[in-house]
Amino acid sequence: MQFLMRYRDLVLPLGIIGCLVVILVPLPPALMDLLLAGNITIGVIVLLTTVYVSTPLEFSIFPSLLLATTLARLVLNVATTRLILTGADGRGMGAAGGVIQSFGEFVAGDRIEVGLIIFVIIVLIQFIVITKGATRISEVAARFALDGMPGKQMAIDADLNAGLIDEKQAQERREEVAGQADFYGAMDGASKFVRGDAVAGIVITIINVIGGLYIGVMQAGMTITEAGALFTKLTIGDGLVSQVPALLISLAAGLLVTRSAKKASLPTQFMQQLFGNPKALFVAGGFLMLMIVTNLPAVPMATLGLGCIGLAVVMNRQTALRGVEEADQVEAQRVAAAVPPEKRVEDFLTIDPMEISIGLGLLSLADPARGGDLMQRITGVRNAIAADIGVILPKVRVRDEMTLDQFDYEIRIQGNPIGHATILPDRLLAIDSGQTTGVIDGEPTRDPTFGEPAVWIDPMRREQAAIYGYTTVEPGAVLATHLQELARRHADELLSRDATKHLIDELKEASPTVVDELIPSVMKISDVQQVLHLLLREDVPIRQLGIIMETLGDFAPRTKDPTWLCEYVRHRLARTISSRYRDDQNRLHVMAFDPAMEDRIAAGLEHNDRGLFVRMSPAAIDSTCEKIQEGVKKLIAAGHTPLVLVSPRIRPGLRQITATALPRLKVLSYNEVTQDTKIESHGVISDQ
Structure with missing residues (x-):
């Protein structure tokens, strides 16, 4: 294995050259047996790999592999045809090796027509059923994958903007979407090779039989019966040896393109979905038991019927046990939640830097089990603030507050309220943009963030509100937007001494000289913090901390006054400040x-x-x-x-x-x- 991994770059080129050698140079029967056995082995491995991958993209090399295996089979067909036509008159059934001889004698035996019928059936199954269906599915999947790319990209961007995913996850999802489009597009084209391979197999078989009859009668002096028996058996063996791995590869292609988007192996999905419903098993078992009264054999019907019913009974018992266990867990959690945790006296001295207190009616917004996404939105707010002004917000604690009205919330910094509003969790906030063309029914209110006129409306009226020119916002987004705006206004209060040191330490890893020449010989961290506070107080981003520190290093030796140091920094940040307020x-x-x-x-x-x-x-x-x-x-x-x-x-x-x-x-x-x-x-x- 280490040898193959070391020279893996040579495997494919050597394989292509080997195909040319097989076509041009006659091979001994023993070597042909090895190649034919390897062809069957590859077909089995590809099929099993397809069964056990979780998603089609895990086997994204399949379209190229499909082309390679098709080429290999056609090359082997050429090589075996040469051996059959040139050596059958002298070596008989062993002319093309033991593999073809075994397939021909085992399947056909003494009756050539049986072998022909089996060969035709396998070809028809592959060509008409599996290959045609897989080709059609590939065409549809490729079209839908390409048509759905813009919508999927927009959904990824929306999740990124909402803070549900980070930039790395967004990039991974974009690559996955592009990979799906490339994969299904390649499968659409590669499936045509499979159909061509099936047609080529039929043509090669006919050529072998006709050519064998001619050579046997005209050159080897055989009778028509002797030549027909010998060359037909060898041709049937050759056809079966090539069509069996072709059937396996076609089946693998069909399984791969019909996979669902759910990330699970095919056997796992098969067992969960086919045998996951006890009712279906009960009905199937009852149907099989009814078949006993007909002329069908009673023993297999009764065995399968009782097996289905027994499996359904076992599954029902397991489901009931799981339900009892889940109920016990829920009750235990409820009891544990009802008992207030014992606090130390010192715990009352700790104040959260930032917290959101919500009324009991808003608990659903913070409960993922009920579809609440408040915690993900808070993560998005922290990411947005860091990306915009360069401040890492402290963790925001969310807790219920019984003293608040059920639909009220309060945002606090260091325990002091800085924002308060009322939101309705089952409604949408339609904000009047000032250019609305109609009036929509609902409960009048004001946007808690900017104080704009707004209306709480039923979610069913979302489209009507959009037509009138209202901006509709979900309750969780209303709270998150309010939190983001308040965090921006009070960013200077949230930038603690420890947070300042953390930012400086991060900068030191990238620009150690800038930090070392300023701290601690010229300024202390507290002095830098004062300057950063003044900048944030006027909504000036501190993301360009390196420029800020360089400016302080230039002017701090002249003055320690934070006001004038702030003015020097603002001058250096002129491009950033100008770009925040000028138009396009x-x-x-x-x-x-x-x-x-x-x-x-x-x-x-x-x-x-x-x-x-x-x-x-x-x-x-x-x-x-x-x-x-x-x-x-x-x-x-x-x-x-x-x-x-x-x-x-x-x-x-x-x-x-x-x-x-x-x-x-x-x-x-x-x-x-x-x-x-x-x-x-x-x-x-x-x-x-």
């Missing part, structure tokens, strides 16, 4: 600031060793926020992000001024806009 035409829609207003705000800011402070009166702050809010209404009305563009000197201070009154406002400086970004101003905000 590279246009950044902004509101500009009047220079006089910028001067007034700059005069109200004080920056010292302790940080940045706003020295403006509450009335001035309120007035500034009102003017900004009035100005960005133009952007919001046009469907753009509320964004103001100011000079770098007041950007951090203006953000601090508007953080409470205008939390969704984005404040950018000119340093954060790349050269390829086109600035489109929708107006100027001023004190006038």
Whole structure:
């Protein structure tokens, strides 16, 4: 085996060359016996391999193997024909070897017509029944595999976006879909070789008989009877030796293309599905017992009938025992769940970083047994947050809360509520996009994530809602979207010291120099954490941690002020920041600031060793926020992000001024806009 594995690259080329040698060079009968026995062995191995594979793709080489075995059989037919026609007059039945002699004498015996009939029956079974059916199934499977590829790809993308699978699993599924299309397409073509092989077998048999009669009578001096008996027996043996492995290969092809998509071996599926229903066995047993009163033999009918009934009784008892065991397990789980686990006093000091408390009416959303997919959606949220802003969310704990209304949920960070809403688990949320063309019946509400008008509707009205222009969302997706938005808004609170160290350690594996020159000689992890908090607080991704650390390494020796370090980092991340807010035409829609207003705000800011402070009166702050809010209404009305563009000197201070009154406002400086970004101003905000 090690020898074959070492030189496996030479097996196929040597096999092809061997086929040419067999065609061109006469072989001794002993070597022909070995080749014919090997041909039968390969047929048996292929058939058994087909039976025991779990899916057709596990035997994806089958179409190529089908062509190779067909070529091998035709080559052997040529070689045996040469031996029969050139050596039968001298060596008799042993002219083509012992294998053909045994097949011819065992099947035909002294009656040639019996051998001919058996040979014809085998050829008809292979050509008309198995091969024709397998060919048709291959054609249909290939067409459906190709037609279904777009839908399967979309389903994979949907599962990936929902967080049900990761990128690696999605890639594996895509490869499986492509492999199925390639396999069934190849089988569609390869099945034609099988039909051609069957036709060739019939033609070769006729040629052997006619040629044998001619050679025996005209050259060997035999009578027609002697020549017919000798050459017909040898031809029948030759035909059976080639058609038996051909029948095995055809049967393997039929079994392979008729397999279901379920991943299980054929014997396992056969036993589970054919003998898995006791009722069918009871009826079959009763039918066989009724056959006793007819003229059919009573002993086999009674034996099979009693066997079916006995097997059905045993299966019923096993099913009942399994039901009792499952009921006992469910009861034990219910009792265990009813007994509250004993907690240590120290357990009450532990607070989950992030948790979702749900009312009792929403338990089905988190129960996979009832079709709930909340846990998978939470995994999708964690993946989406990590991919978008570079923060790894802590594990989100989901627990029931009896103090909540049955359809309410509450999202908490460090035990403090940050979001609360009501969802109906048996309805769909139809969100008004602002461009709806009709009104749909349901319970009016608001989207808990963005506060848009919405309606809880019956799932049967999904198509009607889509026609009217509503966006329909499942209850689990509503909660997951709310969780994702809140996690994004509070990402700075979720980035703990340990999480920061974990991110830095991950970066160190890829860029050790960047980390080593900064930590701990220039900055501590806590200092880096402060800068990351400031970035996340303004929705700036920290995925490019390497650039962030390089920038800190450049400017931290000059200042340790996290505010100005954050501004330096934002300048380096200008391309990332610009791309988050500009449209598909590279246009950044902004509101500009009047220079006089910028001067007034700059005069109200004080920056010292302790940080940045706003020295403006509450009335001035309120007035500034009102003017900004009035100005960005133009952007919001046009469907753009509320964004103001100011000079770098007041950007951090203006953000601090508007953080409470205008939390969704984005404040950018000119340093954060790349050269390829086109600035489109929708107006100027001023004190006038």
